[in-house]
Amino acid sequence: MGNFGQLMDGFAVALTTHHVMIMVMGVLLGLIVGVLPGLGAPNGVSLLLPLTFTMDPISAIILLTSMYWGALFGGSTTSILFNIPGEPSSVATTFDGYPMAKQGQAVRALTLAFTSAGLGALTGVIVITLLSSWVASFAMRFGAAEYFAVYFMAFASFIGMAGGSPFKTLVSMMLGFAAATVGIDTISGESRLTFEFDELIGGISFLIAVIGLFGLGELLLTMEEGLKFEGVKAKLDIRTIARTVAEVPRYWVTLVRSALIGCWMGITPGGPTAASFMSYALGRRFSRRGKYFGKGEPEGIVAPETADHSAGSCALLPMLALGIPGSATAAVMMGGLMIWGLSPGPMLFSTRPDFVWGLIASMYMGNIIAVVLVLATVPLFAFILRAPFTVVGPMITIVCVIGAYTVANHVFDIWLALAFGIVGYVFKKLDYPLAPFVLAMVLGDKAEDAFRQAMLTSDGSPAIFFSNPLVSTMMGLGILLLCLPLITAVFKGGLFGRAGDAGAQGRSA
Amino acid sequence: MPSHALTAFALTLTVALPGAALAEWQPNRPVEFVAAAGPGGGTDTFARVVQSALSKNELLTTPIIVANKAGGSGAETFIYAKSNKGDPYKLYFGTQDAYVLPLANKLSYSLKDLTPVAALVFDPFILWVNPKASGIEDVKGFIAKAKEAPGQIKLGGAKAKEADETLMTLIERSTGTDLTYIPYKSGSEAAIQVAGGHITANVNNPSESVEQWKAGVQKPLCVFESERLADKTVIADGMSWNDVPTCVEAGINVPSFAQPRTVWAAADIPPEALAYYVELMTKAVATPEFKGYEERGAQIPRMLTGDAFKDFIKKHEASYAEMYKANGWLKAAE
Numbered sequence: 011m012g013n014f015g016q017l018m019d020g021f022a023v024a025l026t027t028h029h030v031m032i033m034v035m036g037v038l039l040g041l042i043v044g045v046l047p048g049l050g051a052p053n054g055v056s057l058l059l060p061l062t063f064t065m066d067p068i069s070a071i072i073l074l075t076s077m078y079w080g081a082l083f084g085g086s087t088t089s090i091l092f093n094i095p096g097e098p099s100s101v102a103t104t105f106d107g108y109p110m111a112k113q114g115q116a117v118r119a120l121t122l123a124f125t126s127a128g129l130g131a132l133t134g135v136i137v138i139t140l141l142s143s144w145v146a147s148f149a150m151r152f153g154a155a156e157y158f159a160v161y162f163m164a165f166a167s168f169i170g171m172a173g174g175s176p177f178k179t180l181v182s183m184m185l186g187f188a189a190a191t192v193g194i195d196t197i198s199g200e201s202r203l204t205f206e207f208d209e210l211i212g213g214i215s216f217l218i219a220v221i222g223l224f225g226l227g228e229l230l231l232t233m234e235e236g237l238k239f240e241g242v243k244a245k246l247d248i249r250t251i252a253r254t255v256a257e258v259p260r261y262w263v264t265l266v267r268s269a270l271i272g273c274w275m276g277i278t279p280g281g282p283t284a285a286s287f288m289s290y291a292l293g294r295r296f297s298r299r300g301k302y303f304g305k306g307e308p309e310g311i312v313a314p315e316t317a318d319h320s321a322g323s324c325a326l327l328p329m330l331a332l333g334i335p336g337s338a339t340a341a342v343m344m345g346g347l348m349i350w351g352l353s354p355g356p357m358l359f360s361t362r363p364d365f366v367w368g369l370i371a372s373m374y375m376g377n378i379i380a381v382v383l384v385l386a387t388v389p390l391f392a393f394i395l396r397a398p399f400t401v402v403g404p405m406i407t408i409v410c411v412i413g414a415y416t417v418a419n420h421v422f423d424i425w426l427a428l429a430f431g432i433v434g435y436v437f438k439k440l441d442y443p444l445a446p447f448v449l450a451m452v453l454g455d456k457a458e459d460a461f462r463q464a465m466l467t468s469d470g471s472p473a474i475f476f477s478n479p480l481v482s483t484m485m486g487l488g489i490l491l492l493c494l495p496l497i498t499a500v501f502k503g504g505l506f507g508r509a510g511d512a513g514a515q516g517r518s519a
Numbered sequence: 520m521p522s523h524a525l526t527a528f529a530l531t532l533t534v535a536l537p538g539a540a541l542a543e544w545q546p547n548r549p550v551e552f553v554a555a556a557g558p559g560g561g562t563d564t565f566a567r568v569v570q571s572a573l574s575k576n577e578l579l580t581t582p583i584i585v586a587n588k589a590g591g592s593g594a595e596t597f598i599y600a601k602s603n604k605g606d607p608y609k610l611y612f613g614t615q616d617a618y619v620l621p622l623a624n625k626l627s628y629s630l631k632d633l634t635p636v637a638a639l640v641f642d643p644f645i646l647w648v649n650p651k652a653s654g655i656e657d658v659k660g661f662i663a664k665a666k667e668a669p670g671q672i673k674l675g676g677a678k679a680k681e682a683d684e685t686l687m688t689l690i691e692r693s694t695g696t697d698l699t700y701i702p703y704k705s706g707s708e709a710a711i712q713v714a715g716g717h718i719t720a721n722v723n724n725p726s727e728s729v730e731q732w733k734a735g736v737q738k739p740l741c742v743f744e745s746e747r748l749a750d751k752t753v754i755a756d757g758m759s760w761n762d763v764p765t766c767v768e769a770g771i772n773v774p775s776f777a778q779p780r781t782v783w784a785a786a787d788i789p790p791e792a793l794a795y796y797v798e799l800m801t802k803a804v805a806t807p808e809f810k811g812y813e814e815r816g817a818q819i820p821r822m823l824t825g826d827a828f829k830d831f832i833k834k835h836e837a838s839y840a841e842m843y844k845a846n847g848w849l850k851a852a853e
Binding site for chain 2: 056059149152208342344349351353419469
C-alpha cells in the first residue's frame with residue numbers, strides 16, 4: 011500500500027520535537043480563539059498567518075492546522091456552557107449540551123463532546139489517508155446540480171425529523187432563507203434586501219445571528235425565569251472525566267453513523283456545519299433514544315460533535331487536491347499555501363509528497379494532542395459555571411457583544427446581534443424551532459447559487475437534477491428523507507389499523 | 520492635569536511637530552491592509568504577498584495587519600475607506616473593482632473617497648476549456664462550436680458583471696456568437712467546473728487554472744493581451760505561457776483585457792504619507808517574494824504610480840462604463 015509507506019514518511023516529518031512543540035502551541039492558541047465567539051477559527055488562522063511567512067511550509071501548515079483543531083474543540087466549550095456556539099459548526103452541540111450543563115452535568119457534557127469529537131477527527135484523517143488519491147477525481151464529478159443535491163439532502167433530513175409543528179419549522183426556515191438573501195447576489199450582481207444600508211451590503215454574518223439567537227436570546231429567557239442558573243450545582247469531580255470517556259464506546263452506533271455523515275459532507279461541498287446538523291437530525295430520527303434529544307441526551311452531543319470534526323478533517327482534502335476550500339478556515343490556509351509558494355491542486359500530491367503526508371501525519375498527532383489538552387481544561391471551564399448568575403450573566407453579555415463586534419469590526423453588528431437576541435427570545439416563547447432558521451441561513455445562499463447555476467447550465471430544465479446516477483441517488487435519498495415522517499405515519503397507521511387517521515395527519519403535514 | 524501644564528504640553532508639541540513633519544513621513548504604529556476579497560481570493564493573496572515582502576525584507580518595520588472586507592463584492596472595503604478619510608495607517612487592496620463597482624450598484628462611496636497609490640502588476644485573462652470533455656482544441660474549434668449551437672456553450676467566471684462577464688460579452692460581440700454566462704463565487708471554482716466537464720469554458724487569471732492545466736484537465740486557448748506572455752518555461756504538454764497565442768492571433772478580436780492589482784489609500788491623506796507609500800510599493804515590487812508571485816501567476820510586470828496611474832484609472836473606468844452601458848448594466852439614474 012503506497013499510501014501507508016508515504017504516511018510513515020510523513021510521521022518521520024511530523025514527529026520531530028520542533029513540530030510537536032508547534033502542535034501544542036497551535037492547539038492552545040486555537041482553544042483560546044475558539045472559546046471566544048466571533049473570533050473563530052478563520053479569523054484566528056488569518057491573524058496567525060503573517061507569523062508563518064518566515065517558517066518552512068511544513069511547520070507553517072502544522073501550526074495553522076493545529077490551531078484549527080484547537081478552535082474546533084474550543085467552539086464546543088461555549089456551546090455547552092453558555093449556549094453560545096464559538097464556531098458555526100458547534101451550533102448543533104448547544105441543543106443537548108446546554109441542557110445537560112444546566113442540569114449540573116457540564117463536566118460530563120464537555121468530556122463527551124471532546125472525546126467523540128476526537129474520535130470523529132481521527133476517522134476523518136483515516137479516510138483521508140486511505141482515499142486521498144480517489145477523492146480528487148470524485149470531487150471533480152460535482153457540478154452545480156450535485157452541489158444542490160447535497161444541500162437538499164441536508165434540508166430534507168431536517169424537515170423530515172422536525173418535531174413539533176411542521177408549519178413552524180417551515181416559517182423558521184423561510185425566515186432563515188430571507189436572512190441569507192441579504193447582500194449582493196452572486197448570480198445577478200444586484201444587491202438584495204439591503205435597504206441601502208451600507209452595513210448590510212456584505213450580508214448578515216451567520217455568526218452575528220447565532221450570537222444573538224442563542225447567546226443573548228437565552229440570556230433574556232434566563233433572566234425572565236428568575237435568575238436561576240442550575241450550573242451552579244455542578245459537582246467538580248475529576249473522576250467524572252475518566253468515567254465519561256469510558257462511557258463513549260457505548261454510543262458506537264451513533265459514532266459510526268455520525269462519522270460516516272461527517273466524512274461524506276466533508277468530501278462533498280456540504281462542510282462541517284451542515285454535517286453536524288444533518289447528523290443531529292438523523293440521530294434524533296434513528297436513535298432509540300431519539301425522543302430524548304433536546305433535553306440533555308448524551309447521544310445528542312455525540313452525534314453533531316463526531317460529524318463536525320470528521321467533516322472538518324475531510325474538508326482539508328478538497329482544498330489540497332483541487333484548490334477548492336471546504337470551509338472558511340481552509341480558505342485562509344489555502345491563501346497561506348500560495349504565499350509559501352505552493353500551489354494547491356491535483357499536482358500537489360506528486361510534486362510535494364513530503365508536505366502533503368507530513369500534514370496528514372500531523373493531523374493524527376494534532377488531534378490526539380488536542381483531545382488531551384482540552385480534557386485537561388474541562389475542570390477549569392466547569393468551574394466558571396459555579397460562579398453565581400449575577401457574575402456569569404454579565405460575563406456572557408460582554409462575551410456576546412465583543413464577539414459580535416469582532417466578526418467584522420462593525421458597531422452595527424452589535425445592534426444586529428441584539429435584534430437577533432430579541433428574535434431568539436420571541437421564537438423560544440412562541441415555541442418556534444431555531445435550528446431550521448440557522449440551517450437555512452448557513453446553506454440557503456449556497457443552495458440558491460447552486461440551484462440557479464444548475465438551471466442556467468440546463469437552460470431551465472429541472473431534468474438536470476436526475477441526469478446521472480450520482481445526482482439522482484442524492485436527490486432520491488433527499489426526497490425519501492423528506493417523506494420519511496409521512497411514510498412512517500402510514501406504516502404505523504397500517505400496523506395499528508388506523509390508516510385513515512394517519513393518512514389525514516400526513517396530508518396536514 | 521492643570522491647564523498650564525496642558526498649555527506647556529501643547530507648546531512642546533507645536534515646537535516638536537514641524538520638525539517631524541518636515542522630515543519624511545514614517546508610520547509609527549501598525550498599518551492595516553484591507554483586502555477587498557475573502558481569504559484565499561486573488562486580492563487577498565495579493566495583499567498578503569505585499570505584506571510578506573515588506574516584513575521579510577524589513578521595508579516596513581511596524582506590524583502589518585491584513586483584514587478582509589469582501590462584502591458586496593468588495594464594496595465593503597471602499598466604503599470602509601470612506602469612513603476612514605485622512606487616515607494614513609490603512610491601505611486598501613483591490614483590482615479595477617474600486618471604480619467599476621459603483622457603475623452598476625448604488626453605493627455610498629465614489630472614486631473621490633479614495634487616493635490612488637499604485638497598480639503593482641497586471642493579471643492577464645485566459646480562455647480555458649477542458650479539451651477531453653468538450654472536444655475543443657483551439658479557438659477555431661471554440662467559435663465553430665459556439666456558432667453551431669447558439670447559447671449552448673456555458674462559460675463560467677467569477678461573480679456577475681465585473682471583469683469576467685464583461686469579457687464574455689466582448690468575446691460574443693467580436694465573434695458574433697451567443698454564449699451563456701454562469702457566475703461562480705471565485706475563478707478557481709469556475710475552473711474546477713470546467714475541469715470536471717460540467718461547463719464548457721471559463722475565463723480567469725493564469726494562476727487560477729495552471730494546476731488544472733498541469734493535470735491535463737484544462738487547456739489555455741488564448742490570452743487576452745496584445746502580446747504573448749513572456750515566460751518560456753514549459754508547464755504542460757510541452758507548452759509554456761509563451762506558446763499560448765494571443766486571442767487576436769487566434770481569431771477573437773479582444774486585444775487587451777488585463778486586470779490591474781491596485782493599492783489605494785483613503786482620501787485626504789497627507790501628501791508625505793502618499794509619497795512614502797508610493798516609494799514603499801516600488802520597493803515591494805522589486806523584492807524576490809513579489810517577483811516569485813508575478814512568475815507563479817504569469818502576471819505582467821507593469822507598475823503604475825502618480826499621474827500615469829490616474830490616467831489609467833480614468834481610461835479604464837470610461838471603457839468599463841461604455842461596456843456596462845452596452846450591456847445595460849449601468850445603475851438606474853437617480
